[in-house]
Amino acid sequence: MTTPPATDRVLLAALLLPGPRGEAVPDAAVVVRDGLIADAGPREQVLARTDPRTPVLDLAGRTLLPGFIDAHAHLVFDASPEPVAALRAADDRSVLLAMAGRARALLDAGVTTVRDLGDRSYLSLALRDAVADGTLAGPRILTAGPPLTITGGHCWFLGGEADGEEEVRRAARARLRAGTDWIKVMATGGTFTPGGPPPWRSQYGLPELTAAAEEAHRFGRRAAAHVHGTAGIEDAVAAGFDTLEHCSFSTGAGVATDRDAARRLADRLAARDTAVCPTLSGGLRDKLPDLGEELVQRVLDQIGLLHRHGVRVIAGTDAGMPGSGFGRFAEGLDWFAEAGLSTAEVLESATTGAAHALGLADRTGRIAPGLDADLLVVDDDPRTSPATLRTPHAVFARGRLHRPHDSVEGSLR
Secondary structure: OOOOOOOEEEEEEEOOOOOOOOEEEEEEEEEEOOOOOEEEEEEHHHHHHHOOOOOOOEEOOOEEEEEEEEEEEEEOOOOOHHHHHHHHHHHHHHHHHHHHHHHHHHHOOEEEEEEEEOOOOHHHHHHHHHOOOOOOOOOOOEOOOEEHHHHHHHHHOOOOOOOOHHHHHHHHHHHHHHOOOOEEEEEOOOOOOOOOOOOOOEEEHHHHHHHHHHHHHHOOOOEEEEEEEEHHHHHHHHHOOOOEEEEEEEEOOOOOOHHHHHHHHHHHHHHHHOEOOOOOOOHHHHHHHHHOOOHHHHHHHHHHHHOOOOEEOOOOOOOOOOOOOOOOOHHHHHHHHHOOOOOOHHHHOOOOHHHHHHOOOHHHOOOOOEEOOEEEEEOOOOOOOOOHHHOOOOEEOOOOEEOOEEEEOOOOO
């Protein structure tokens, strides 16, 4: 009999939450082999199928679940009160080094996959590849490069200005040729670009948005739209975007939102399986005094409305924006619970559901044989103690053990 490969490992857990909503396996085991999940299920059954010489890591009564997916982040930004000024003052080398630290902070928080939806100079591609080959510790990174925006539009300083249908089409192709995983388009304005259009105002019309989505799909990739105003949301849906970011149905300054439009479009979003990432960060609670509880409650009500209509709502933090730190992913999940999602649905939004929306369902988001060993170890059962998700005990990213607090206990045999 040959010796088991050095990368083989059996993980023993008091509870396994494999990912599909409602499934739970007490007294479980998971076999990790060459970065993949080789087996998972009840402990006795898995051990009976496993070479007895395979090293065992006993997680000492803890819970094992899929690693988190942060579907919306910006690794180039530092989450300070003035992230744009900080970025513009730094050279690319310094920014890339800082991005590596932020990626590690995400991993500390249990995030094993992150979709970066806007960088400068394609820096996220270099970081993606360094993490993928094991040079740096971090989550799997999906990249979009500099987001497409009109001249002087939202986030123009990232280098993605393109005007008109043909320029948008060429710019999208350039990103795909560079190797991005996604195309990101600023369909409407935003909140922190001085002199740019406000969030509720469209930057592109249907022809430009259709061109961007078509090019992404032509190359087998997906497209994400930053979109706030109702007109922009309607155009992004018609254009065939795969995910809508923020999707606030904003009608103007203040707390006004277009609830009638949300109801009208919800069934269409659900039928097309267009996912919505409302970008809820743990840092949002710190901003309540400035934002006002009425505005936040309207956002939560709208998320609940979309969810009840069957729209796939996925977790993403907008990490890098002011106050949205890279280590607070699980705190952001609390908002989904306040919007009316059950604990199981909240976990799904950050794992299985997000993986489906990002085109990764065949690679991650569940604990099942053949998928990447993207795993999260927590002390308690998150179904009854959600706060346990805030302090991961250990993280496995594609089978690589990461110790957020360098305190993983257990015995190898």
